[in-house]
Amino acid sequence: MDVKRILQAAAVAGIVLLLTGCWNSRELNELAIVSGIGIDLAPGGDEYKVTFQLVNPSSTATSTAASTGQPSIVAVTATDRTLFGALRQASKKATRQLFFAHTQLVVLGESLSRSGINNVFDIFERSHELRLNSAVLIAHNSDAASILKILTPVESLPSMGMVKKTQNTSRVWGENRLVQVFDIINGITGEGDLTINGVYIKGDPEEGMNKSNLDQSNTKTVINMNGLGVFRKGKLIYWIKDADARGTQWLLNKIEETVVNVDADDKKESVAVNIFYSKTSVKVELRDGLPVFHVNIREEGIVNETDSYIDLSKREEIIKLQKNLQQQTESEVKQAFKTAQQSESDIFNFGNELKRNRPEEWALLDKEWGHLFAQGKLDLQVEAYIRSTGMSLKPYIPPDQ
Structure with missing residues (x-):
């Protein structure tokens, strides 16, 4: 009888251990969903300036209540010698923990691209959250931060809009193609050079950051596709269009x-x-x-x-x-x-x-x-x-x- 009770107790203990739940779970209202990442060189050239495009839940939530009037995204910028350090530095400005599982887009500034991008994507291979299938674009005559701060019509999330724009022009026009983080890593480690899609801001960047830019049928400031940037040994050397x-x-x-x-x-x-x-x-x-x-x-x-x-x-x-x-x-x-x-x-x-x-x-x-x-x-x-x-x-x- 004692042996039977001991076996029952052991079985219960084993089941309890299996029912510990999600030990690393995080509540949705504690997370800031990152839809896009912009990477630039900070002034001086020895640090990264990283911009995170965060989804504004109070603006994008489906509700019958009156609109809050807030933009659909919020941009948070942090600077550090490493991308991971900048990610952690952003915690001083963001009210929620950054969550990267839904990141659609990575934008690289032109100055960073010309100095070299070979070391930029190391964190994407190591991290369990950053996605290797995120689309990559190069800011033409601009920095990545400005690109990610432009509000876009039709698509409430600018990063999603830029990805769809890349897919559409690739499918029906043929001058661009969808280039993902994984493709760039393969290109850097392969032979020869590689090409990455370019985007540019048409209009006044400052006006494009204001929600008033969307309060008209003909948006004055937009983001357009702009040919291909040619990279050799990880550095942007020229553009083709x-x-x-x-x-x-x-x-x-x-x-x-x-x-x-x-x-x-x-x-x-x-x-x-x-x-x-x-x-x-x-x-x-x-x-x-x-x-x-x-x-x-x-x-x-x-x-x-x-x-x-x-x-x-x-x-x-x-x-x-x-x-x-x-x-x-x-x-x-x-x-x-x-x-x-x-x-x-x-x-x-x-x-x-x-x-x-x-x-x-x-x-x-x-x-x-x-x-x-x-x-x-x-x-x-x-x-x-x-x-x-x-x-x-x-x-x-x-x-x-």
């Missing part, structure tokens, strides 16, 4: 969808072709000690608009458009390649491709790859197909009007 940026995305096989205006017989760039499929394959070989980059791009599109008279019921007209589409794509890709060669910047992962397939040869070229890349030859083949002309074959405007 427009056709150079889209040509880069083509070579990186990152085009999801884009629009190309191609020439018709009677007018330049008068036919809008929506590219809905694009696939790029790359092979790198060495000839006489110099690299040759074999690039094949296959793309398919739909005619969405014509600003000239063109009879799309005729096969020969479709073939002409396909040829013009091919030439336009080739032009943008070659321009992007030429720009990169002028700066000896392999931003297309060609070095990684050679290292993966021919590691022995790569070992001999590693230290002078930038110089060899600049002397390399591009063997470009573009296959362009128009799969549909939309709901109409002929324009409703006669050719004589």
Whole structure:
């Protein structure tokens, strides 16, 4: 009987130990949710100035009560020699403990980017809260703090709005792509250079920080996407925009969808072709000690608009458009390649491709790859197909009007 009671007591004790609850739990009303992080160099250049974009719960909560009139976010800035130190320093200004599990965005100031970002992301790999899938943007001609303080229309959380803006322009325009912390760490540890999306403030930054900026249909101060920043050895060296940026995305096989205006017989760039499929394959070989980059791009599109008279019921007209589409794509890709060669910047992962397939040869070229890349030859083949002309074959405007 005593043995039975002892066993029962031991079982109860074991169950009690398993029912200790969440020992490290934190109440929601004790947390400040960080939606975005901005990292700049502090004056003097030996410390980080870190800005945390915090969700203002009294403004974003769903309620039938009257609005508080407060902005949706609050910005808290702290300075320290390390990012983790700045995180802890922020406790002197924030009324709640910072919570990073929902951080959507990391913005890097241009001065920090030009001085080097290699050491910035160490804390993201070590921390159990900071997210490796947070989007990363570079502030163009600005600091990260100013970017995170701008209030945005439509999206109540500016960081979420900027992430969605990046996703949208990546999906339908093609000059940008979503770059996450994990991608940058891989780029820093890989071969060649890397590119990161840029954003800039259009308008007066001081006005953009006020809620009155949103009290009008045409917001005067907004944040726009602004091409790609090119990094070498972790340092921002130059910017690429427009056709150079889209040509880069083509070579990186990152085009999801884009629009190309191609020439018709009677007018330049008068036919809008929506590219809905694009696939790029790359092979790198060495000839006489110099690299040759074999690039094949296959793309398919739909005619969405014509600003000239063109009879799309005729096969020969479709073939002409396909040829013009091919030439336009080739032009943008070659321009992007030429720009990169002028700066000896392999931003297309060609070095990684050679290292993966021919590691022995790569070992001999590693230290002078930038110089060899600049002397390399591009063997470009573009296959362009128009799969549909939309709901109409002929324009409703006669050719004589």
